[in-house]
Amino acid sequence: MKVLVAGGAGYIGAHVVRALAAHGHTPIILDDLRASSIDRCHPFTLEAVPLEDTSRVLEVFQKHEPEAVVHLGGYISVGESMREPTRYWENNLGSGISLLLACARFPVHTFLFSSTAAVYGTTTESPIDENSPLVPTSPYGASKLAFERALHRSAAALGIRSLALRYFNASGANVEWGVGEAHDPEEHLIPRVIRSLLDGNLVQVYGDDYPTPDGTCVRDYVHVSDLAEAHVLALESAELETGQSFNVGTGCGYSVLEVIQEIAKQLSLNPNIQFLPRRPGDPPRLVANASSLMSCLQWHPTHSSLEEIVGSAIAWEMSAVNKGSSQPSPALNTSGGR
Ligand SMILES: NC(=O)c1ccc[n+]([C@@H]2O[C@H](COP(=O)([O-])OP(=O)(O)OC[C@H]3O[C@@H](n4cnc5c(N)ncnc54)[C@H](O)[C@@H]3O)[C@@H](O)[C@H]2O)c1
Structure with a gap:
């Protein structure tokens, strides 16, 4: 077609x-x-x-x-x-x-x-x-x-x-295809945290007082x-x-802190987190019920574990840095919004 x-x-x-x-x-x-x-x-x-x-x-x-x-x-x-x-x-x-x-x-x-x-x-x-x-x-x-x-x-x-x-x-990337996430400016959580950690910068998080288990926003990646x-x-x-x-979506939600922890674990780096006030308009929790798409199309996400998403995003970021094609590190302000 x-x-x-x-x-x-x-x-x-x-x-x-x-x-x-x-x-x-x-x-x-x-x-x-x-x-x-x-x-x-x-x-x-x-x-x-x-x-x-x-x-x-x-x-x-x-x-x-x-x-x-x-x-x-x-x-x-x-x-x-x-x-x-x-x-x-x-x-x-x-x-x-x-x-x-x-x-x-x-x-x-x-x-x-x-x-x-x-x-x-x-x-x-x-x-x-x-x-x-x-x-x-x-x-x-x-x-x-x-x-x-x-x-x-x-x-x-x-x-x-x-x-x-x-x-x-x-989120994530297909490294075999040589494509990944590179918005300018990059506002999305995973690439921003990866770049902040690799550059030794603070990881800033908007809000730690949401009605979620650890107080940070929960999203469906x-x-x-x-x-x-x-x-x-x-x-x-x-x-x-x-x-x-x-x-x-997948129906699974991860908090901003859980995502940061997974990235830090895979990079073997300690995040230096700075909490800022909530950003207006960020809902505490956005998790999909995608059962309709799953049953109509027999679609099932097979690459969407947090581990695989983060692993592929890091691999892409490393390959982009090595090729010199990554976006420059933006000023830091990281949240789970989209
Ligand atoms: N990234 C996400 O997590 C996410 C979440 C929900 C929805 N979406 C939607 O998915 C779509 C793609 O998102 P993305 O992250 O790949 O964004 P992106 O900015 O990487 O891609 C958008 C592309 O559209 C092109 N474009 C924009 N306006 C154009 C125009 N008027 N004429 C010609 N080309 C134009 C840009 O050059 C760019 O290549 C968007 O419509 C976005 O609203 C994205």
Whole structure:
């Protein structure tokens, strides 16, 4: 199957592209590299086009005639979205609409969208299932939810099968594929803690007074290879109904301190932890009930133990440092948010 992967040069997209190719599909990357680099695209076809440029997106559809679209392109920071909400609406909603306009003109049969646990906001439910209230607290979460709705409604009218996957905390790396996590700035817990420990810096944690066993935030970490596999299964499935949104997580939660301890253990280093006040908007606990996806797709995460996630992230970080391609160490502020 020929699959257009918008945002395919990003962290998760690069894994999805390689998983598709490993299953015999032909991925075409549509990504203008605003938050990634061309290193992640080799040996695949890249169309370096901004998603919001609808006429150029139409040309890409005309040239490649994709049968399916996976849409991972967008901005990803909750905090940045609070400071610059309009950019998030423009990109996370507007650029998705540009893809839908192209789908209205060309015979695409499936559209798979990367959504997020942020659509649930600061829920107190745990684990969270897809029927939990949708009350996003940031423009990031709200813009992703708005596109889910726009997608499902448009797809129904266009006769396209639409699916949204609400990722919890994507993490780890597939070192064999030579791709891993490298956002700039890096806001995610695992790569930040690894870099802080390797650089001998303080590890800062937002909040130690949450109603969780050790007082720090609890999150559901899913290995990016398992996440990529879910995309392949969703595209290949003949049975999934259109208009569905699924959680993608493991159902296991780990606290920020548990994650730091696992990283420190694997690096044989002692973390020097500094606790800071809570960060506004961080829910105490975000753990997925992903039973719906598991039963519909027979999807089971096989790489998502904390040990394997952390081990693969460290291996990737070491290989990136050795190749000189890692992002520079950012100023420290580490939390479990996403
Ligand atoms: N990383 C996570 O843990 C996580 C969790 C939940 C949801 N998600 C969602 O998954 C998707 C991918 O996340 P990621 O961590 O791989 O992010 P990423 O920033 O690494 O990748 C996004 C890619 O999209 C491209 N892009 C963005 N806007 C574009 C535009 N207008 N035109 C062309 N290209 C554009 C960027 O260049 C980048 O390569 C995002 O939509 C994000 O909201 C990620």
